[in-house]
Amino acid sequence: CTADFEEINTNSNAPVTVQPSLLLRQVIYNYGEEMSYEGFVAGGLLGQHMTALDFNLFDRHALKSPQLGGDPWPIFYRNLRDNELILNQSRSSEAFKVYEGPALIFKAYMTAALTDIYGDVPYNEAFRGLDGIVQPKYDLQEDIYLQENGILDNLDKGIAAIENYTGSIALDGDVLYNGDLQAWVRLANSLKIKALVRISDKENISTRLQELYDDGNYIASNTQNAIFNFTDSEPNNFRMARLRAGDFNNFVMSETMEEILEGLNDARIDILFRPRGNNGNGDDYEGLLNGIDASSTSVSLADYSLAGTIFRENTGMLDANYMTAWETNFLLAEAAEKGLITAPAQTLYETAVTQAFEYWNTTLPVDYLTTTAAYAANGNDPIEQIITQKWIAGVINGYEGWIEYRRTGFPVLKNISASLNNNLIPVRMPYPAEEAALNADNYNVAASATNNNDINVPVWWDE
Amino acid sequence: TVKDNTGEPVAFANIAEQGTRNGTTTSSTGTYSITVKEGATLVFSFIGYKSQKLSVTSAQTLDVILEEGDSLDQIIVTALGVKRQERELGYAVQTLDADQIEEVKAVNLLDNLAGKVAGISVTQGATGVGSSSKITIRGEASFSNNNPLFIVDGTPVNNNTIFNFTNEAAAGFQEVDFGNGAGELNQDDIASVSVLKGPAAAALYGTRASNGAIIIETKNGGKQKGLGISYNTSFFVDTAFQLPQFQNEYGQGNSGQFEYVDGLGGGTNDNITYSWGPRLDAGINIAQFDSPVTLPDGTVVRGGDTSLYNGLSITPTAFNSNPDNLKNFYETGHTFINNIAVSNGFEKGDYRFSFTDLRSESIIPGVNLDRQSVAAKLNFTPSDKTTIRTSINYVNSASDNRPSNGYGSENVNYSLVAWGPRSLNIDNLRNYWQPGLEGVQQYSFNYTFFDNPYFILNENRNSFGRDRLYGNVSLTQQLTSELTATVRTGMDYSNEKRRFLRSYSTNRFRNGAYAEHDVTYREINTDFLLNYKNQFDDITFDASIGGNRLSQTASTRQVQTTSLAQPGIFSLNNAASPIESFGFRSEKRINSLYAFAKAGYKNFLYLDVTARNDWSSALATPFTADNTSFFYPSVSTSFILSNIVDLPKVIDFAKIRASYAQVGNDTDPYQTQGTFISQTPVNAQPTFTNQDFIPNQNLRPETTSSVELGFDMRFLKQRLNVDFTYYNAVTSDQILSLPIGISSGFSQQVVNAGSVRNTGVEVVLNAIPVRTDDFQWSSTVNFATNRAIVEDLPQDEGRLTLAYSRVYDSQDQTVWHQVEEGGRIGDLYGTGYLRNENGDFVLTADGRFIADPELKKLGNYNADFTMGFNNSFTYKNWDASFLLDWRQGGILVSRTLALAAVGGQLEETANRPDAGIVANGVVNTGTADNPVYVQNTTAVSAESYYRQFYDRNHEENNVYDASYLKLRQFSIGYSFDLNKGALGLFNDGAEMRVSLIGRNLFAFSEIPHFDPEQLAVQGQGFVSGVEDMSYASTRSIGIKAGIQF
Helix, strand or coil: CCCCHHHHCCCCCCCCCCCHHHHHHHHHHHHHHHHHHHHHHHHHHHCCCEEECCCCCCCCCCCCCCCCCCCCHHHHHHHHHHHHHHHHHHHHCHHHHHHHHHHHHHHHHHHHHHHHHHCCEECCCCCCHHHCCCCCCEECHHHHHHCCCCHHHHHHHHHHHHHHCCCCCCCCCCCCCCCCHHHHHHHHHHHHHHHHHHCCCCCCCHHHHHHHHHHCCCCCCHHHCEEEECCCCCCCCCHHHCCCHHHHHCEEEEHHHHHHHHHHCCCCHHHHECCCCCCCCCCCCCCECCCCCCCCCCCCHHHCCEECHHHCCCHHHCEEEEECHHHHHHHHHHHHHCCCCCCCHHHHHHHHHHHHHHHCCCCCCCCCCCCCCCCCCCCCCHHHHHHHHHHHHCCCCCCHHHHHHHHHCCCCCCCCCCCCCCCCCCCCCCCCHHHHHHCHHHHHHHHHCCCCCCCCCCCHHHC | CEEECCCCECCCCEEEECCCCCEEECCCCCCCCCCCCCCCEEEEECCCECCEEEECCCCCCCCEEECECHHHCCEEECHHHCEEEHHHCCCCEEEEEHHHHHCCCCCCHHHHCCCCCCCEEEEECCCCCCCCEEEEECCCCCCCCCCCEEEECCEEECCCCCCCCCCCCCCCCCCECCCCHHHHCCHHHEEEEEEECCHHHHHHHHHHHHHCEEEEEECCCCCCCEEEEEEEEEEEEEEECCCCCECCCECCEECCECECCCCCCCCECCCCCCECCCECCCCCEECCCCCEEECCCCCEEECCCCCCCCCCCCCCEECCCCCCHHHHHCCCEEEEEEEEEEEEEECCEEEEEEEEEEEEECCCCCCEEEEEEEEEEEEEEEECCEEEEEEEEEEEEEECCCCECCCCCCCHHHHHHHCCCCCCCHHHHCCCECCCCCCCCECCCCCCCCCCHHHHHHHCCEEEEEEEEEEEEEEEEECCCCEEEEEEEEEEEEEEEEEEEEEECCCCCCEEEEEEEEEEEEEEEEEEEEEEEEEECCEEEEEEEEEEEEEEEEEEEEEEECCECCCCCCCHHHECCCCEEEEEEEEEEEEEEEEEEEEEECCCEEEEEEEEEEEEHHHCCCCCCCCCEEEEEEEEEEEEHHHCCCCCCCEEEEEEEEEEEEEEECCCCCCCCCCEEEEEEECCEEEEEECCEECCCCCCCEEEEEEEEEEEEEECCCCEEEEEEEEEEEEECCEEEEECCHHHCCCEEEEECCEEEEEEEEEEEEEEEEECCCEEEEEEEEEEEEEEEEEECCCCCCCEEEEEEECCCCCCCEEEEEECCCCECCEEEEEEECECCCCCEEECCCCCECEEEEEEEEEECCCCEEEEEEEEEEECCEEEEEEEEEEECCEEEEHHHHHHHHCCCEHHHCCCCCCCEECCCEEECCCCCCCCEEECCCEECHHHHHHHHCCCCCHHHHEEECCEEEEEEEEEEEEECHHHHCCCCCCCCCEEEEEEEEEEEEEEECCCCCCCCCEEEECCEEEECEECCCCCCEEEEEEEEEEEC
8 A cells, every 4th residue: 555655755856965066055155145135234234334214123223123134043054054064975975075174164154253143152063953953052152262163173174174185076166266275275264363353352362363474374365355246137136136126225324334434535435325315515425323213203315325336236346245355454454453463554454455445346545545544643543443444344244343343342333313222232133032932941041141132241252 | 284193283384386486385273275287296395294295186175194204314415425314423514505505606615605604714815806715614723734625526626725936025926826726616516515524524534634524516417307407697796895994184204294206215205105294185285296297398297207307396286185095996896607507317317517607807906817617417327236427527717817915015005005195196006107118117106115006906917827627437336235336536637827927117026027837736536435235123234445545746836037138028038037946746645445334223323433544655754654554443423312212392303423533644745854955046056955844754644533422403393403513622643844943954843743622512503483374584503612722732831833924024023823732723922012010001201112022922813603694584486595604702913004004094093193192001110120100191293103003013002803793695586487477488397586695795893994804825825813915805796697497
């Protein structure tokens, strides 16, 4: 009575196993696509690049009520799951060994962004549902950064795996570097620089950082950037190009952004934003203070600046940003300025600013670095300048602007207009409600360490 | 005089002239008189007595003695098509005959069952004619599948609803409902509908019958010899049943300000369409989308023709109310159903051939449904011992447009109700292209989120055509006097092609889009049955063994492009972006063996035993079929008290019955192994991701065990009949996709777990309150109540999510179907505003509500009880009937209320005092630990108050009591005696009938804005208890005429 049942109940629609290249292409692209959208609709609100006119509970810092984006948790775990499959395949089959290094590096990259946003998160037991672990324990952020198989360790192991790779099978599915393994090593070193600077208030990282700087094998020029170039047409365009006009028009320039760009007389304003409709007084660009109470405040869209055409009409000009030369150089400049390493801070800063203008397709005005953005001039705090420049260039780079604000306090963000968080700028994202419901025992441990999942409790490196 | 065999006169016995409608009834003393032709045959009948025929030779007095007899025994079609006398049955079955189905037809068969059977619940879909309706029998006991099994002439037919593939919440196709499989079964061909309610009744049908079964028999050619022709026509005029009640005091805008410039934010609040703007009808002029603009060449265009001018000023026009704008948008719909049937009985059998044409134009502009059904039935008896039966049905359903479901810009209610400002003159949107840009750029009142509703309905259509063939062929051979064998094979096959057209300038698809979606389904059932029947003294014995093989193949494939090269060409050849394809093909087989036996002892005690074993491929893994077998038995008994005990004379009949049954249930294919899913290509290269659910290689079948007790009592010469049923069923080891935290890497895990206890009571009461010589009033009351309590969940604590309904992909804007141990299936959860222990809203010092992120139980969507009250009246040649459908209790969460009240459109928001509104709540003037609550006295602006109160993030304030009392259907008819009136043009038995009919006429309900019957759609499934931007349902009034000769 059961003849052929095995065959009948075998799903012929989809593969049971797939080549790691298909997963790698998916993980890299999906993570970049999702986090760039998050960067526009959520990360950019927390970091005050942009503000939302309506449907804006998130912009008012009710972070437990995301509306358009603002819930990146599943983005991390789905991609970490697929990435883990690549890693497992690379370790079980000689033919796939070339994937081990990049998979370890990308795991470290995504893990860092995850823990920087949330703090303690499921990690060592996470994305192992197929092993029967469906309620993973949370790991401390400190351990995730420092312990074996943590972020720094995986970056080291990733580099080692590449250096030790002697096969000749090409890395396929690599939409960042088209299989150039040495480029992955540079990416790993840049990520190490970023991780070390991020925990530099907690750990003595000077020696390791100096060594990385001295070796110089990190992303140093824009041609070495880890980016995905969005297309103009579907399906690989920036998501804002596909949404309705109203979804795009819901976001305008933040007042914080306006003041900073206008204060610097920064030419990038022309590409990042578009002139407002009502520019009768000749003032083309206007930002709005974040976090209006849409139910009692009426604002006229025509009075404010929308995001530039590169975010909707011409997304072929836009990149998903994973790691860049300018970000690396700003990190090194900060380390140098703080005396963590010995290096010329001003040169690094100026290189980074120049690269950031190039990245945003804007000609660097000849006097920019000698007038408004001149290093340590006009009574400016160089650290504030470095972080602020990185913040400007980091538009749509996930939650990075807000993360660095939490670490450094720069740029000085504004008190928002109708805060739902007692006028405090949140310093971590809350765990999503589904964790409380579906992973309750472990969630409770993590929630109690954060004053019941409070968004005002700093993460370990920010304590 | 008519008397019974004790010599008592029989009052109200029927006397009819055979083959005519000529007839009368006896008086209270049993006397009667009737005028007939010489040689006529009179038929004397009365419930509870054997009928008698006598021929009349000349004027005479005929005294008749009726014997008590078999007419108590209604013949009922039970599982596997076995015809049984109702009194033998140990479980509840309720049957509707053709008259109850065909008099007032509904477009969807299931809607026609509502209120007529105790214990079934029918809910109509939200997108007008052609929508799916959802049916459950005895409530919902399974966490996943509660669809009953449908059988036509012995062969299963599908009741599937297959939605299109949808993607990104705010960009991409919305879900469209193309109807449910059982909805298109043709009502003119139905001879009877038997509802097998519990597992005992349905056990023989196996896994899919754990939710009950609906057994439909189609009409046969009939026993009488000679050609019979019948024709009937129904014509309904459909109007909107209930429209939202709007405020008409304030128009578009925010904070009292509005001016149109480009509908994109270039003016004052012209990017949003709230009605928090200036007062209407106040004599002021404001530039609007339909205000004139004069071009330099003198041409006058409309403000919304923004592609044709730049920087020119719009001449303000009167800012007036449009109280009937939505009412005028809906049209008068028509439904026209014509049926012609030819039947014949001949020496060795009979046949019937029927053709039905249904054409319905919806009240929604441009929406329609056409359906042609052909039924052919042949019963052929070549010899005394052999019978061959065939039943073949073909249905073609098609629509030029099916409207989109749910929240989002493809649903016209999004721009007309939720976000249609009250200053909007909808009529001015009819001309929906900007001049000279036909096919390229629509004209609308707003270009941010909204599409012109006429543009959506006329250009962005979702059409379909479906061919369906179902039926079977069977052969019954009597082998010996005791032994009969039957073999049968039947099929249900359907093939559907859908097209989704999206024009240039659609907000979700700026360069248009096009999709094709093919859905194919085929199920073949082949079975045999060997029956042995004998009588030993006082014992009747009847036993059968049988087997069935079910082979099911389902496939669906959607191919689409989300931008078009050339506007207006809807073809994949015109794709301007890579063609995407989503498809799925599944296959399943169930092999079964079963046996059943029934024994009767002396006409008062009956016992039934059944046993069935299934082998289901869905439980196999790719490596082993070891776990695929499951067995389940049932036993039922019926005890006719009135046949052995002397009961008071008022009791004609008394039976008690009891049954115990188990039914196993398998699952969908491919739950035992995981796969990878293809994703968006990157630079035209493929990508794959792991599926999000963890498969289970050790699945077991789920089991329902049920106990059912009941009695059937008939009083006063059967003028009062009561049938009572109590049941108690446990469904355990449920196969379900258990949500797990995505931090595990997966969002769901397939498990066997959980149990639900389902208890309920059903009462069917038949009464004939009034009966005189000319007039009769008969009445049926169906009452049912059901509670499904969750006894065990797979997890240790907390709640299990079974489904949800969500606005876009926002977790906050979600109504959750969750269950907890001790809770009921159907519990709805959502969020609300903070309250203190007294239940008062706790407000901020400045008088605002405080969001409470904790999920709270909003209520349960199931009714406390349902009751149908059907009445029919006859007076001479007149007859009339009406059906009341009462549903008490349950809640409905309304998106229309949440969104249209936040938008300031509904009448709830009309009161806007300048001083603002003081929210009813308290303010904590103490500390968090020692609160001191004082009544709030701080006003906030009316706009701010309503926008907070009804906010879509907090469902608690958007909940209605779903109770209603509906006038479900009525008819008033007159029958003409053609054979008398038409001077012998017609044969004996010819008749003509004309009636006035109506459906869904009126409802008492607390809900002012829409039909209280609602069903939402999310993630390719239905979600009960949520109203999600529903279209108006219809009130139908019509005429039916039929002739038969």
